[in-house]
Amino acid sequence: MPEEAAAPIAGSDHAAIERLAASARVRDVATPAGRVRWRCFGAGAPAGGAPPVALLHGGHGCWLHWVRNIGALAAGRAVWVADLPGFGDSDSPAGPAMDALLDMTAASLRDLSGPGQAIDLVGFSFGGLVAAHLATDLLPVRRIALLGPAGHAGRRRPRGEMIAWRRVAHDAPALAAALRHNLAMQMLHDEQAIDDLALAVHTRACQGTRFRSREISRAGGLPELLARCPAPLLLAWGEHDSTADPKVLAATLGLQAPRREAVVLPGVGHWVQYEAAAAINRLLLGFLGD
Numbered sequence: 001m002p003e004e005a006a007a008p009i010a011g012s013d014h015a016a017i018e019r020l021a022a023s024a025r026v027r028d029v030a031t032p033a034g035r036v037r038w039r040c041f042g043a044g045a046p047a048g049g050a051p052p053v054a055l056l057h058g059g060h061g062c063w064l065h066w067v068r069n070i071g072a073l074a075a076g077r078a079v080w081v082a083d084l085p086g087f088g089d090s091d092s093p094a095g096p097a098m099d100a101l102l103d104m105t106a107a108s109l110r111d112l113s114g115p116g117q118a119i120d121l122v123g124f125s126f127g128g129l130v131a132a133h134l135a136t137d138l139l140p141v142r143r144i145a146l147l148g149p150a151g152h153a154g155r156r157r158p159r160g161e162m163i164a165w166r167r168v169a170h171d172a173p174a175l176a177a178a179l180r181h182n183l184a185m186q187m188l189h190d191e192q193a194i195d196d197l198a199l200a201v202h203t204r205a206c207q208g209t210r211f212r213s214r215e216i217s218r219a220g221g222l223p224e225l226l227a228r229c230p231a232p233l234l235l236a237w238g239e240h241d242s243t244a245d246p247k248v249l250a251a252t253l254g255l256q257a258p259r260r261e262a263v264v265l266p267g268v269g270h271w272v273q274y275e276a277a278a279a280i281n282r283l284l285l286g287f288l289g290d
Contacts, residue, residue: 014200020067024081029108033100034091036108039063039081042074051119051142052078053288054109057205058125058271059150059213062088064201065124068277073284080112080119084130086211098216105130106138118142120288124273125243126150126213132225143288145234147280148241148270150213152253153220155245160185165206179203189240189269198274223253232259234287238268238275261287 024039038054053073057065063081073079083090085104086097093100113119118140123131128149135141162182168174179202183194187202226233235253237246250262263283268275 016197017064017067017200017204020070027080027112029111031104031107031111033094033104033107034085036085036091036104037083037089038108038112040112041070041079041081042077050077050289051117052080052113053120053122054080054082054112056082056084056105056121056123056127056131057087058127058148059211059217060202060206060209061125061127062201062205062208064205065127065271066273067197067201069273069281069284072277072281073288076289080109082108082127083208084127084211086209088205088208092210097211101211102130102133102138106134109134109139116140120144122147122284122288124148125270126217129217129222129225132222132229135231136225136229141231143234144229144231145236145284145287147236147272148238148243149222149235150217150243151220151222151225152244152249153218153222154249154252157240157242157245158185159242162186169207175203179206183271186242187269187271188275189238189267190275193268193275198271201274226253232287234261234263234283236263236265236272236280236283238270238272239264239266240268241270241272243270 024041027038027040029036055066063083066081070079085093085101093104120143121131121135121141122145124147128146129151131144135144162185163178165175165178168178180194180199183198183202188194246264265272265276265279273280
């Protein structure tokens with residue numbers, strides 16, 4: 001089991017999610033290709049402090065992938081949490097899907113931050129690949145942290161077959177059982193981590209997904225991006241990440257370069273910022289607060 005639990009919100013059900021949502025300042029940012037919704041937390045850092053940090057969720061995800069991290073990160077700075085284009089409450093991208101998603105996300109962040117202002121970026125899974133694109137080619141980024149990032153094109157370690165949940169979406173008990181199974185197969189390692197909150201987040205995220213990220217995530221491109229990325233970099237995986245072999249990736253993603261660090265957290269799976277929330281919150285606060 002993870003070493004300790006983090007509790008940035010009270011409760012473990014849909015009501016807890018609603019309380020967190022109610023505390024956000026919602027920004028619907030219009031871009032030439034569509035609207036991107038951001039939820040903003042925290043009052044911001046004092047003058048001269050750290051810049052805002054933007055959190056980018058994974059595939060079949062939404063802003064709630066960060067439900068156990070927002071409180072800790074927003075205690076001393078501005079935190080902006082996206083529904084990426086094609087997910088949750090944001091518009092879907094048109095045209096070449098990944099290019100359009102990147103253009104919309106970058107344009108919305110420029111609007112939030114102001115021209116030429118650097119931000120910090122944290123991306124999970126597919127959001128890690130998005131963050132790498134943004135930090136390398138599209139935005140000024142001070143620091144970047146990638147958690148279980150997609151796009152490595154390396155070996156995956158599936159625990160078992162996933163259930164096609166859309167086939168049972170009309171049947172609430174069957175849907176819950178399918179999504180709980182999928183959480184165990186891909187997202188969370190410890191059975192006790194698959195609690196009511198995790199299931200509520202995963203259900204909302206899956207139901208709000210219109211963008212097909214799987215093929216993009218498995219196509220590669222991350223090593224080449226990180227080879228060119230100028231920002232200091234933190235990578236973190238769970239020891240049992242089903243989407244990657246962390247020990248291999250830590251040795252192959254250019255981590256011999258200065259200002260780069262890789263961490264593998266024991267006893268947890270892919271959704272590392274949920275299953276090991278306290279440890280990830282400490283890592284991010286230390287890395288982003290330097």
